Amino acid sequence: MILETTQQALQALFAGSGPADAAEAGSPRGNGVLTRDYKTHGYHLDAQVAPDQLLAAVTILDQAGFFIESITGVDWIKENQMEVIYDFSRYDFDTCRVVIRTRVPRDQPVVPTISTIYAGANWHERETHDFFGIKFAGHPHLVPLLLPEDADFHPLLKDFKA
Amino acid sequence: MSAPIQLRPDETFILNVGPQHPATHGVLRVKMEMDGEYIVKSETVLGYIHRMHEKMGENRTYAQYLPNLSRLDYLGALGYTHGHVLAIERAAGIEVPERAEYIRAITVELNRVASHLFWFGAFVMDLGGFSPLMYAIQDREHILDMLEAVTGARLTYCYYRFGGLYNDVDDDFIEAARRFIPRMRKSLKKYAALVTGNIIFQKRLEGIAPVSAEMCRKYGATGPVARGSGINFDVRKNEPYSVYPEFDFDIPVYHECDSMARYKVRMDEMEQSLRIIEQGLEKLPAGPIMAEKKPKNIKLPVGDFYQAVETARGSFGIRIVSDGDKNAYRLKLRSPTYSNMHLFDEACEGMLIMDALAFMGSLDLVIPEMDR
Amino acid sequence: MGGYFSEIFYGSKSLLIGMGITFREFFKPTVTVQYPYQTIKMSAKFRGHTELIADEEGKPKCGVCGLCERACPSSCITLGSISVDIEVDGKVKKKKVLSKYELDFTKCSLCGQCVENCSFGALEFSKEYNLASTRKEDFHFNLLKRLEERNA
């Protein structure tokens, strides 16, 4: 139930840019919404959005009553991109896990903060900033959380050498 | 019991609770801005025991990463290793024999009872009562003995393997577990009379530290914290995994949203876990404990895999981004107390420090799990 | 007003119940083990640090394949081998023989990967648990030497 409505709502974000690129052949894949096989992947919806669509996408989930599971990053060094992954899930029995991802260039990793929508994103974003150096524009307190407060390194970058 | 606070900022002082403080159960630091005994603002500082398990996940093969998972939460380690092996099995498409899954469920539930017992003792000790901790440890010791006889370790188990188990359980274990259940039920009655019914205890918890369901959602709180706020969410029921659909058990939910509700959820959960163990022992099928078709060196297909499990502290998630190699490209651990603790800063504003520390106890923190 | 008195009544009653429980516990026997004076036997599957298993001649079964070294998550195993000539059916063959097996127990996490991966069945867990020392070097075990000491 919620799966379809959320999918439609997220799909609407890409209404201007033609049909969703569900082809998955090209790598990196284009922006769009995919349904995934829950049995193998463990989540239902996989939406890749542009950074400026992020707040709109997260607002849709917020209004639909999703809770935030986690935020994390992936460093795609070969493609010179950085990916931020947002996990959402539901408390009710209408199980639906939604993954929102957005990609930013590696040399200028800036995405808008969603801590204005989900207060709990605060720490997750700080953690992602710690590990990847991804900046969350508008974050109220973007200082290292898990790393020492004077840390200027980002250990999960693929070119990080201890 | 929170009174309205109106004061000038120059009347407050900063109190550093931690990194070494009896109430933080580890190396957690909370910077509290205090007005007398009232908390005006608080900021939690993490990372004192951060070990970068996620980077280790990228450097080690999946099998080599197994021991790491039990170092996250030293009280309920099996739940976390369960999540890891399930994630790998899901991604690699390994079929696990039924007996192995039953044993996993039994041991995870035993571990959950052990974890809740220790939490119970530590929580009452936070409130100043010392003896219940010792009683809880006595009961927990039986569980640790049983688990030691099976897994070979007492706290940091490395028992589950991809596709099965490290070794099979024997009749002694089954016998010991059967004997344990009625004994534990008796103890739970004792705890109910000694602690839950106690007027001092009730006065300290009832109506204290309300966490609304909406707040849980915004912060992503799961586990007993969410269930104490009236949210009927348990990964074992919401997204059934392993053999949990085979068991008949309830998810205790309380709607009071206070520290007492969180306490009662955990106390009831122990009883439900005992029910699961009971049924598991009853239904335990014979058969192999290791999958027959299992690659020696596990490589996952390219892709992005997520597995959530319900640990003693809440929903633990593991996300594996694989590029087809024998170790993960990216491995993210979503730890439940990380989200649960996050709401502390907002929820404790205007509280008395002793209520706030009782509230912190009711969140069931395990710092290594939070800092990873 | 009625609530006031009933709260006092039920509150006092709950306190007395609690005291009754601790009073009964007072007369129950103690359950602790007086550790340095008493010890307990470890269960059969207890995992201590690893030990080499000897064959019938008292030599380690190990064939120096190095699987344990590679499987170890924290690389705490160091192997060394020498080749010796042995006669099998009248022909002289070269065979690798274990000359060094060092376990850095300070790094070991007792996961059991080495024992599981051993293709010769040459490793087992010891039952030793009261290991304590103030020196780090005491935990660099020379398993070969330990095996010889056990044989002796």
Place this chain on the structure above:
Amino acid sequence: MSLTLLNVIVAVVIAIAFAAANAAYLVWAERRGAARIQRRPGPNINGPFGLLQPPLDGIKLMTKQLMIPGGADKILFMVAPVLAMAPAIMSFVTIPFSQGIAAHNMEIGVLMIFAFASMGAMATLFAGWGSRNKYAVMASVRAVSQNVSYEIPMLITAITVVMATGSMDLKTISLAQAGGFWHWNIFPSLHSPLMPISFIIFFICSLAETNRAPFDLGEAESELVAGFHTEYGSMGFGLFFMGEYANIVVGASLTTILFLGGWDCPFGIFPGVWWFLLKIYILIATFIWIRWTFPRTTIYGLLNLSWKILIPISLFNLLLTAGLLKVF
């Protein structure tokens, strides 16, 4: 003159020795008792039944360096532990252990003991304020408000007993209850039918006055680290510790004298000091038993208990007793 002086000196020495020995061995008893409740053996290595533990602990504490934290108020910091111990010892001077065993009998013994008991709050305040530690300050503020609010019901209850007996002399109060347990103040009499409740109030107040669990808010070790004595080590801590136990003995003695007939035998035979000691040690055992059973109250729960429950009831009791005394 000189004989009186000598008398006083001997009495004070005996009082100090009694207080110190009690304080030391009550620590042992508390540890053993707590251990039994928790099904552990407790200290059992040093000496038979661990009986050498207290002197060894004492030696350890005395050989440690006394640290004064930087920025602390040195005078207050040093005075506080002494102030914790001294009033407790002074109180022993006036306590009659038996017909003939009392260091110095005074006609206003009750008043004197309460006067000294109030000084305990000062020790806590000095320690908390002087040690320049936020936890200590918070704890001492708690402890003082607690002591102040529990002194009121305690005094009111004591006044009830004094009124019923007609004397403030502890010896007279004891003697008035002689001749079997039915004469004791704990049991309701014509003049004061609510005496059992008074006894419970007095007992609760003496728990609170001595900062014992469940009212140990001044220490509150899981919240305020170690409360007002966070910064104390060495014998400074030792004196606080001994002061606490000496105060317990004083509290138990006072309860015994006011309510349990002092050295009177329950069945009217062989009255003597042994009955007195038996009674106070039973009371102390109850103190220990309570401590290891209950969690700590909150500060507002504690104050509510005093102001909303104990004070109204004790006031009512006082008025009732006063009225009944007038009528009969």
